[in-house]
Amino acid sequence: MKQVQHVSQFIACSPADVYAFASNPANLPQWAAGLARSEVKQDGDTWIVEAPFGRVRIRFADDNAFGVMDHDVALEDGTTFHNPMRVIPNDDGSEVTFTLFRQDDMSDEKFAEDRQAIEEDFRTLKVLLEG
Template sequence: MKKIARSAIKHADIQAAPEKVFGFLADPMNWPQYAVVNLRSVSPGTDGWFKAVTKFGEGQIRVKGVEEFGILDHTWKDPQATWDAYCRVVPNNDGSTVMFTLFQPPVMNDPQFDQAMKEMEIEMAKLKEILEG
């Protein structure tokens, strides 16, 4: 039996309509605007995948979105690992709350995962700044 992975939930309360937030996040071409620590570029790929370049190298992203439920789950894959991230955009009065649930992949040790989660906080703040601007 596989050991349960460590998890972290990162969120941002954003003064923007859920439709706006969902629309922005549903297009990975927008992600380099807010994922400023890790993501360098995104370009169209094939079969629903987008090519991406991160500070660690090249990989691919695929978004599995269901707007009706605010679901924006996505998969990242590169030669070292495949990593699923679970994202929700939910109404919060006149705004939205965005939540990412992330699991530590086997290729990351605890300090690396801790650092990645600190970097995610920077990116969530940038997402809020963009969507409220």
């Protein structure tokens, strides 16, 4: 069993608005520096982007009414990581949640760095959407 941390951020926008922006792969470079450091290019049902850790292919959950933004990230060597992510209502706003799994042989420092990168991305998303 892998160690798990849930990272979340309140955003003072409707879940529909948060989902519409955050689930659009073309918007990733605006808020997800931990994943997308370049323009996102579509290739069939996957998206290709330069991440801080190399070129990756991303496959997102189909559009849905439940706020599910799960996505698989495939590295160049074929290793694939499943990333559960959700937007849920929280009073008049939204809670964005990411489930971070600690990978095998991951140091405490690297696990903390991954969490910090997600937190920074969520803060950027919050600033963009709250204006």
